[in-house]
Amino acid sequence: MKNQAIYPGKVWLDTNGNRIQAHGGSIMYIDGVYYWYGENKEKTDGVNGIWHWGVKCYSSTDLYNWEDRGIIIPPEPGDPTSSLHPESCMDRPHIIYNKKTKKYVCWMKIMNKDSFQTQTETVMVANHILGPYTKVKEGLQPLGMNAGDFDLAVAEDGKAYYYFERVHSETICADLTEDYTDVTGYYSTHFPRKHPPYVREATAHFKRKGKHYLITSGTTGYLPNPSEVAVADTWHGPYKVLGNPHVGDESQTSFHSQISCIFKVEGKKDLYIACADRWLPQNMDKEYPIYEEMFNSIYSEEEKEFDFSRMGEEPIQNTSIADYVWLPLRFDGDMVYIDWKDEWRIEDYE
Template identity: 30%
Template sequence: MSLRAAAKAAVALCVAVLLPLQAAGPVGATPVTITNGTRFADTAGNPVQAHNGSMTKVGRYFYWFGENPYADGRFRSVSVYRSADLRAWEFRRNVLTQAQIGGVKYLKGPRIIYNSRTRKFALFMQQGNGAVMVATSATVDGSYTKQRSFTPLGEMSFGMTVFQDNDGNRTSYLISRTGAERKNLTVYRLTPDYLKVAAREHVLSAVGQEAPVAFKRNGVYFLVSADSDDGRPGQAGYATATSLRGPWSGLSDLGDATTYDSRPSHVLPVQGSGTTSYLYMGDRPAGGGPDEGEYVWLPLGFPTNRSLSMSWHKRISVDTETGKIFPGRE
């Protein structure tokens, strides 16, 4: 074979090898499809018990904290799963169990944030007696130790969330359902160690909402909540502000009259190389117990900088590397 013929053969071989790679899409692109209104299974094939939960990202992994209750709703444990793509969930461990906090029947809504000052993860939960419990761990999926239970500034709390601002101090807040008739949502600033409440920042009075979830985008704070007071799905609403101290806007509806048969549990920013998308995470309760519980995850839209939209999609496509979330094939 001549030198020219050999060179042509080498080029042809390279093209033959490269074409399949080009057809498969960019190297590292990992879009996955998530089906809504279904029971999720972990990588071992067991039901994902992460009800009414929240997420945090550490390194390349998302960590999902959620309730793993007994069939009658009593507290059994907080389970933690991790995933790099938001679809394949590996069970890590039960990080807080009934045996560790004996005497507490009901703990709800685990919310997780990291304290860079103490170098510990803080796990907040709602106690059934109107108090808030906080436990800490040096590692995200390690064993958590209860630090204390408290009522914020002496006020009973029924349903809460925590929010960590992206200001220079990573100031964190507790947002609770409060008031004699449980109609208010109160924003409290936490102490730097996240173990106490330092001050009351704002009260959204007589809104009649529960299941609060907070996030921030482009300098605007969003507070998503539900109007049902019996644990069943209801119309979700949202309010906005440019300061957690207010003023806050009035409530606007989000989704349909039952929030697609779900209750808000978390809004996850998915930050990638191309964009940051925001993923609504909702629980769909089931009468058959926790094993029958389903999940509803939908992309949030932003018609303006201070408005939200959300539509039903049976399937969504998520690419955690680029940050893109979009409707999947129905």
């Protein structure tokens, strides 16, 4: 039976009847088809030590029903030193298309298993969104920095930008090289914060009516927290923080989710969708503390250290059952709002 609406937070199955596995993912629109790709967590049960099983992709023409197009970047279980080994902490693949080289370029964040503060990037290229992809960079530390959650964006003139969390410090906007496989060295800094959870991560960029928007989350691992909207007139800012977009979210958890990307729906006048992961749906019945209490429970000045084991990242969680929260954006002047909807339809928007 075909889906005829989007049901935020409900189990979302592909056209074969299996859970969609495209976490920390993003959407590309190519020749009338939407491609949704992300981390394949089908084997990540929280027990076997598997963090990922490659990058999986799905396609759709209506945004409701998604066909499994397979694993476009496979794991490398035979090489324990590979950044794509199943036990390697590979997160948040992002793909952009380079019109000049005619290549699809994928960046992936790799966290060091022994120290989550040490993070690098793996970069791959392909001739088609569905691959095959060839590894061109591994162990890349852009600008010599530990680079965490990120987003990639391409301007109308073909210039590309890389927004990333300089781990536990600030947000960086860096220019990419012409082939999109490295940074040029030019960058700007934003949202400097003393320490987690106030440091911003999970950056999602989008552009609307000449304005640049960044929606980010705080750094609390798999535990959700309030999102934050910032707006600017240029790619490099300066960005003005506008506040939490999630309307009526008394739980202070962004509706128990974390945004991974925002995209505009083709053919619609002003419909943008925030795509988010509900990483731990099994924890929905827990009483979430307010943000400050959550912060105090995982960090103290006396400890001088951020304890990830108390944030749901260690041991590995069962994210094979993680769900998705897709919601439309609402605008009032420069401000962005996200309202909860049990179900909604693309057709209800101009």
